[in-house]
Amino acid sequence: MTTWFARETVLRHAAAITVNTTEALDTQVAATAFETNAKNVTIVEPEGAIDKIDLLGETSGFQNAELDFKPFGLASISGTLILRGDEVLEARASGSGYDWGTHTRHQAGDSTAGKTRVASAFLVNLDDSTDEVNILLNNAWVTKMGDKRISGADGHWEMEGLICN
Numbered sequence: 001m002t003t004w005f006a007r008e009t010v011l012r013h014a015a016a017i018t019v020n021t022t023e024a025l026d027t028q029v030a031a032t033a034f035e036t037n038a039k040n041v042t043i044v045e046p047e048g049a050i051d052k053i054d055l056l057g058e059t060s061g062f063q064n065a066e067l068d069f070k071p072f073g074l075a076s077i078s079g080t081l082i083l084r085g086d087e088v089l090e091a092r093a094s095g096s097g098y099d100w101g102t103h104t105r106h107q108a109g110d111s112t113a114g115k116t117r118v119a120s121a122f123l124v125n126l127d128d129s130t131d132e133v134n135i136l137l138n139n140a141w142v143t144k145m146g147d148k149r150i151s152g153a154d155g156h157w158e159m160e161g162l163i164c165n
Helices: none
Strands: 009-015 035-043 049-060 061-068 074-084 087-092 104-109 120-127 134-149 158-165
Touching: 009 074, 035 120, 074 134
Parallel strands: 087 104
Antiparallel strands: 009 035, 009 120, 035 074, 049 061, 074 158, 120 134, 134 158
C-alpha cells in the first residue's frame, strides 16, 4: 500500500483537452496554466441510482418488475490548494491566465466571453518517484472557491476549492 503525502500531490489546471488514450494524462496536461500542491484532497466519483418498480403479476414465480435508471451525478474534487510563488487561482476567467509581469492570475473560464463560463481540465497527479496516479476531470467547472488564508508554521497561503465535472 502506498502512503501519499501532500508534497507529492499536485493539482494542474489548463484549458480543456481532447484526451489521447495512448498518452499519459500528466503529459497531456503538461502545458499547464496553473500548478500547485494540494492537501486534504477528496475525489468523489459519480453515482447513478436505480429504482425497482414492482408491477402486477408474476413470471416463473417472480414478481414482475422494471428498473428505472436515474442519471449519474457529477464527479468532484475538493481539497486545500497550497498557493506557492506568485500565482493565484481565481473564480472566473482565462485558463491561460493574465501575466502582470511579476505575477500571474489564473482563472477558470474566459475573460473575453463575458459571463459565459469555459470548461477547464483539472489533473490530480500523485507521484512519489516509485508509484504514480493521475486523476483527470476534463471539461470541469470550478463551482466554489474558498477564502485565501495564511496557515501553518511556515506561513504558506492556502485556499479551499471545489471542482465539478
